[in-house]
Amino acid sequence: MISDEEVVVWLCDEATDLLEEGVGMGTLEQMLERVSLECRRRALERLVQHAAEQQALNCPRCRKALHVEEHGRARKVNSTYGLIRFTRSYGFCPDCGVYHYPADVTLGLQERAPASPRVQEICALTALRAPACQVQTDVRRLTGIDLDPSSLHREARRQGERAMALREADVALSRTREGVVELAARACTPAAPFTLVMEIDAWNIRERDNWGLSQRLREAGADTGRWHWVYTGTVFRLDQRGTTASGRPVIAERGYVATRTGLDGFQPQLYTEALQRGLLQAEHVLILADGAIWIWNLVADRFPSATQRVDLYHVKEHLWELASELFGQGTEQAKAWVTPYLNWLEHRKDGALDVIEGLQGLRTTLDRFTLAQQEALEREIGYFDTHQHRMDYKTGKALGQPVGSGAVESTCNQYQRRFKLPGQFWSLEGDEAFLALATLHRNNRWHQLFPHDSA
Numbered sequence: 001m002i003s004d005e006e007v008v009v010w011l012c013d014e015a016t017d018l019l020e021e022g023v024g025m026g027t028l029e030q031m032l033e034r035v036s037l038e039c040r041r042r043a044l045e046r047l048v049q050h051a052a053e054q055q056a057l058n059c060p061r062c063r064k065a066l067h068v069e070e071h072g073r074a075r076k077v078n079s080t081y082g083l084i085r086f087t088r089s090y091g092f093c094p095d096c097g098v099y100h101y102p103a104d105v106t107l108g109l110q111e112r113a114p115a116s117p118r119v120q121e122i123c124a125l126t127a128l129r130a131p132a133c134q135v136q137t138d139v140r141r142l143t144g145i146d147l148d149p150s151s152l153h154r155e156a157r158r159q160g161e162r163a164m165a166l167r168e169a170d171v172a173l174s175r176t177r178e179g180v181v182e183l184a185a186r187a188c189t190p191a192a193p194f195t196l197v198m199e200i201d202a203w204n205i206r207e208r209d210n211w212g213l214s215q216r217l218r219e220a221g222a223d224t225g226r227w228h229w230v231y232t233g234t235v236f237r238l239d240q241r242g243t244t245a246s247g248r249p250v251i252a253e254r255g256y257v258a259t260r261t262g263l264d265g266f267q268p269q270l271y272t273e274a275l276q277r278g279l280l281q282a283e284h285v286l287i288l289a290d291g292a293i294w295i296w297n298l299v300a301d302r303f304p305s306a307t308q309r310v311d312l313y314h315v316k317e318h319l320w321e322l323a324s325e326l327f328g329q330g331t332e333q334a335k336a337w338v339t340p341y342l343n344w345l346e347h348r349k350d351g352a353l354d355v356i357e358g359l360q361g362l363r364t365t366l367d368r369f370t371l372a373q374q375e376a377l378e379r380e381i382g383y384f385d386t387h388q389h390r391m392d393y394k395t396g397k398a399l400g401q402p403v404g405s406g407a408v409e410s411t412c413n414q415y416q417r418r419f420k421l422p423g424q425f426w427s428l429e430g431d432e433a434f435l436a437l438a439t440l441h442r443n444n445r446w447h448q449l450f451p452h453d454s455a
């Protein structure tokens, strides 16, 4: 057995051989990494081989014994220490009708993919920050791994597809009674009654059809890009909301949903996330969003007993726009007209009704307005009429609840910082995988993809 001290002496000796005068500490750090790299690679190779030999030859799906086809089938894997070679057994499961390599499953290796779990994780993490072509150099600097951008992208996307599969498995649970109980049991909820808050919004992602043909299509004058909605939601307990020392609002822990699979995809995902955040245990559920009608249809359908609230700032904008339309943008008259309306809305119990009454009162003076102004007035009366039961801001404030959907708006901004870079297009299949990966990361479920993360 050699001692730590002997290892230290060996490392120093190896490094000193490479030493030049005037060397910086960064160089020394890199040197120690390099001289011990081959030892670590060989140690990992040996441990992996050992693990493969210990592996029971059962079907990873149904656990039944496999009909072994071959012992000692070779595989190569790219690890953070370099190329690893090992051999393992594989066999056929007659029940599932599939060939399996049980050691690969246990080790966390994916079929026909060269990356070790740590390399998979590095690709996934960096792809969340920036496009592969931009992070390649930094990955090499930080980890010493040299991955070309397409390998990095491909590996990250594979992890995104795994994230999608995990998400789908949870959504499938939400469709059965036992599954709902299982999802609800994951919620970490306080003993005291609590309010669950959900905020919903949407933003656009830019996609491109006909990959590879875009040059020709552009020359033909065709638009190769296309905008697609990403429906987004965030879920948190009211008691998890607080402020930083500088007064900035923060939410200690919350769930996220983001998908471009349409409302049919979004609705069950939001429900699944809400179950895992305490939907069934909550005494009270509050949903905030802007006035978009698809949101409120979804809420009525899926969360019928929740309190609904339209974002106060959107509503105020409606009043300001009407004031500009009727009395001129930025005029004293517009400001004088709108001020009492804003006050009623925010501070009176039935402020929305007062607003509607006030607006209806303007109808008696219609001869003062142009046709366009009259239409704007009627449109806003309709808007307040539709949403008045979602405008009880006074009660909301008294209960310490949010009156705006700022939390989901900041969520959308955070996604857009990665998914809406200038000149960036997403492929139809690729973007959902990366959205699922980004969302799993935000939801603190990284360990589901990379079990070593919880170690």
Ligand SMILES: [Zn+2]
Residues within 6 Å of the ligand: 059, 060, 061, 062, 063, 064, 093, 094, 095, 096, 097
């Ligand atoms: Zn099986």
